[in-house]
Amino acid sequence: MQRRQSSATWLLLAHIGLIFYASLYPFWPWRWPPGMGLPWLLDLPWPKRFWAFDVEANLLGYIPLGLLGFAAAMRSGWGLRTALLLGLLPGPLLSFLMESLQFFVPGRVPSLSDWALNSAGSTLGAAFGLILNGLGGLQRWENMRDHWFGTSSAPALALLALWPLALLYPTPLPFGLGQWLPWWRESLVDALAGTPWALSWGDAVAVEHELPPGLAALAIGLGLLSPVLLMIAVARPGLRRLALAAGAVLLGLLGTATATAMAFGPDHAWAWLSDATRPGVGLGLVLALLACLLPSRVAAALGLFVLCALIGLISVAPADPYLTLNMQAWEQGRFINFYGLTRWLAWTWPFIALVWLAARLVQKPE
Template identity: 60%
Template sequence: MSNTARRRSSATWLLLAYLALAVYASLYPFWPWTWPPGMDVWGLVGVPWPKRFQVFDVQANLAGYMPLGLLAFAAALRSGLGMRRALFWGLVPWPLLSFAMETLQYFLPGRVPSLGDFVLNSAGAVLGVLLGLLLNAFGGLQRWQDLREYWFQPHCAGALALLALWPLGLLFPPPVPLGLGQWLPHLRSLAIDALQDTPWALQWDDDAVQDLARALPPGLEAIATALGLLAPSLLALSVARPGWRRLWLVLGAGLLGVLTSGLSTVLNFGPLHGWAWLTDATWPGLAVGGTLAALFCALPRRLCAALGLVSLSALIALVSEAPADPYMTQSLQAWEQGRFVSMYGLAQWIGWVWPFAALAWLLGYVGRREL
């Protein structure tokens, strides 16, 4: 079997992640599921044409499916499936997915199925494939493969996909700078709602609620920030090739985390507050995290992966004790539902899931025999 056929493409993992996000954006808020009033089974086959288009909806639907076409085409081509199969996977599944999502929106009163959305989604997938063909014709995909082989070891597709998703998760302001993975308050709310009016209903006293709402001490906040920078750095080091390029990867991770956090603050609270998140607790955390990551550049890949597991576990434990941002809810009230779903809702889900996905990948990676 050729090396091309055995190649694992990071585009495959990015495609699966983006597919989950596209389904989420199409079916949010997922409740309540009701049969459309006055509609029979055959009425579900047709999707109505919208009476008018909004500029944001046109842009979102057209651009939203472009990555699906591009990633599917690139993943199939770089995995050795050939041009015909790459064109098939880039063009055929996504109009079918869009039509299925528009049909399911009949059952969600808060969503409006639209034939225009289907047409724009399909056109977006075609544009993604055309972009992939253009990149392939000019050697863009091969250049990416050469760049990947220069910087990273084999079997790094999952890690590269996670590293690409990490800054997207930071776009939704985390409870602590760079602190992703805060599930505890949301799980608590889901458990209370699910068990309400049952014999197993949860009763949270005021002290417990106040404990969850109490801000982290500055020292713990600095440690959480350091771990938030250290975790993706160790993930990159676990698949990086030896030499000075490992230090460049650490510096790039730090710069990307700082710039993305600043962009998130600008988007939510305005340009005047872009660097307000750099507090007396944040600066020491960034310094400690960056210094440790630079020192760990000299360690073997397996040890970096093991330290990454420890860092992620500690990060999840710390951010679970941090309160949610009290100003975030007020900021989101200024956004329309569609824009929230398209941007912040997806970024929030990435921020929740990313540390757990990285933990799962590192656990499998540490146990590989080829290391």
């Protein structure tokens, strides 16, 4: 089988990064377990009690690892045996590494049951991949991808798959990903505390102004338009682009509604779609439809401009105080790891998309 670039490979790498984050959060302070030697570190303890949430998370969280490992190898042309190895082996090995490293992170509890559940999850994922391949599902996906998208589209498809997950972290404005400024500001203020520049710097960066309605609508529209431009940069021309754009918009709406439901309750899932945000959503829909007419390279170039403008606008948007209270509840509860994962996705997604679009422009046309 001819080897080719697969979006499953990029999703596999992203999932491994998410496992590192979920397993080792909050990452510090690192310390050697007092009174324990290295042989003891290799002997994971069995827990005294089980929690349903932990059992489900440890089992389900590793299923994509086995599935993506198998699919990435098969789609890249490595053959069935190699695919089985990449589906079955990384899960137990990665889980054992994570559980062993948790000895060094206070607040994390390594467990032999977690390793067993993680290993079972990755094995189930590899089994799903084997069944899917046997039924022809991977080949049908390859044929469908070739019908809808051009070559070298794997990174873009992985980014598009991660976009709805990034939207699960609530932002000041719908679809407003990439708000690094508050985090950098707080970090710099803390770093300058006790120095001659502390007071003046803190006063300077603490000023926040609400975005005017027009700029807020523009930021929302650009946030909805950016993944559509990313998709058009790799999609084949024709009416199929309209279907892809509609699918991207629908995923964005559902992702934002899900984030609102998680932050404020299921009854308020669509509360974000208010009189203040509807103009921005409407603007995004119109721009997305018009973008379907653009050539792929023009869409990539416009995507660079749109993402830069989105990052600039969302960086100066003030935080919602009610949202901040709900985020504190997430940080202190069982969603602490999920909160961190979605936060980093929301922060980094536009910047990774910028890098890919810039690389796309310097590639030779297909």
